[in-house]
Amino acid sequence: MPLLGKAVRHEWALDWDFLSVNHGSFGATPRVVLAAQREWQQRMEAQPGRFMRAVLPDALRHAAERLAAFVGADGKDIAFVENATTGCNAVLRSLHLAPGDEIVALSHGYGAVRNTVRFVCERAGAMMVEAEVPFPRPSGDAIVANVAAAISRRTKLAVVDHITSGSALVLPLQRIVDACHAANVPVLVDGAHGPAQVPLDLHALGADWYTGNCHKWLCAAKGCAFLYTRSDRQTDLHPTTISHGFGKGYLDEFDWIGTRDPSAWLTIGVAIDFHRRLGGEDFMARNIALAAEATSLLARRLNTEAGATGELAGCMGLVRLPLTGPVSAERSADLRTRLLAAGTDAPTHVLAGAIWLRLSAAAYNDIEDYVRLGDIVAGVIRAN
Ligand SMILES: Cc1ncc(COP(=O)(O)O)c(C=O)c1O
Incomplete structure (x- = not known):
């Protein structure tokens, strides 16, 4: 190494x-990624009209293929988003909740995501049910058991952190996903800290949705994150911003949500190469x-x-x-x-x-x- x-x-x-000594909060982008990002920005600004229409669509899908190979997924299941908060919002705000429905979230869940759960629940008369994470030095068994115990007949979704933010616990994700699926409950994984902190194989994991930040441990440029959606969960999932792609399918809806700077996503391959170079x-x-x-x-x-x-x-x-x-x-x-x-x-x-x-x-x-x-x-x- x-x-x-x-x-x-x-x-x-x-x-x-x-x-x-706080790489976990916002990452730190290396010079090589920033330089590649500047190149994409210069290319975009040289011919904005041609870039957005003739270069960006394929370049974005090419970047998604690179990232998909890194996280063990298919490119067609990967949409780029700015951050994990946005990824969680897309899934939570696409739900059709009814009064009395429940969403399971962890007591150590990230504050912004717990707020989103509260927001969608309050609008629908639904309820957030908390699965307790014991602390300090919890056992994986206790966490899995608490998630399973929080599930009821009314549970519509479990929102599970891969690696918790404040308590820095790498949760036994596969066992949690399996326990939820055994109770017919779909799982949204908040994997803000997952990519490049631990190896990922999203196919094998089988979660319904996984959103991850690349600007933390993968050292991509700020605003580089993704939402993986299992192919059978892509219908009726929408980005929080509705745009021209509405009704045309998962990738059309997420790949264009209005004019924005895509350079952080287009340099994901450089970040992956850098990560490999480090070992x-x-x-x-x-x-x-x-x-x-x-x-x-x-x-x-x-x-x-x-x-x-x-x-x-x-x-x-x-x-x-x-x-x-x-x-x-x-x-x-x-x-x-x-x-x-x-x-x-x-x-x-x-x-x-x-x-x-x-x-x-x-x-x-x-x-x-x-x-x-x-x-x-x-x-x-x-x-x-
Ligand atoms: C578990 C978890 N979820 C979500 C986030 C939010 O990440 P972002 O600010 O990139 O949306 C964080 C940030 O630290 C986090 O730790």
Whole structure:
């Protein structure tokens, strides 16, 4: 495997005086992808009329084929969207819910997606039913059992995170999808953190919908995400913005929803090549191992505990902060602000009555980064 950490930092335009240990939130786009994106933008702006009509349709489908091969799907099942929030909105807002219907969502589900579930439920007189994710250090069995227990005769859909945001848990997705399907409940997977954090095979998974961000772990340009829809689920699915393709089929509806900059999607192949150059599956395994080492280093340094270990741990880790006094969202937000001012972007989250720090392990990180993170966190806590 190629050298990583400091040896690849020249690939990014990040400010190395600032400690970037939060790749999970917004990713970081390498220079090679940004350069390819600029080329597509220049091509578009040289002849906008010809580009949009004669170049873009095929170029977009070519990009979808590249991405499909990477995530184990067919190109015809992949639509590009700007982000996972948009992908989830398309599926949720296409549902025909009736009063009394239920949608199962996780207690650790992403806030914006839970809001969308609440929105579609409130409009229809339906209900969001929460499946509890135990924390810290939950067992996969307990999570699968809680999802299965939340399903009733009225459940119309389960919305399941692949990798949770605040708690950084890699959920036992295949077992959850199988449990939902055994109860005849379709599954929308919020895979915002999935692509390139863990290997994906969407054919084998068999979920009804999977939306994933490529601008996080795959290091694509910002606004590069996709919605996979199993072929039997494509009828009556619509993007949130209705445009000229309405009624003409899945790809016609999603490929054009008005004028926008498609350059982030058109450079997906460059991002996939870059990911492979860093080591592909070995590189993902290296990041998971680095996150585990960093998490236990920080838990020892702060004399606290880790949020997950073993098979539920991915390229992000959670460490409880050693705080005394009241725990609140405001205090967590205040700590985040202090950490940013002290020179790092590691976010904090309130979970299970405590405030936790989340770290990410990306290509450009080394174990020394987390020693530095420990120093910064200890300083901020002392002053808190
Ligand atoms: C689980 C989950 N879903 C959705 C999102 C939203 O991603 P985006 O802002 O790209 O829509 C995130 C972002 O971190 C996430 O962690």
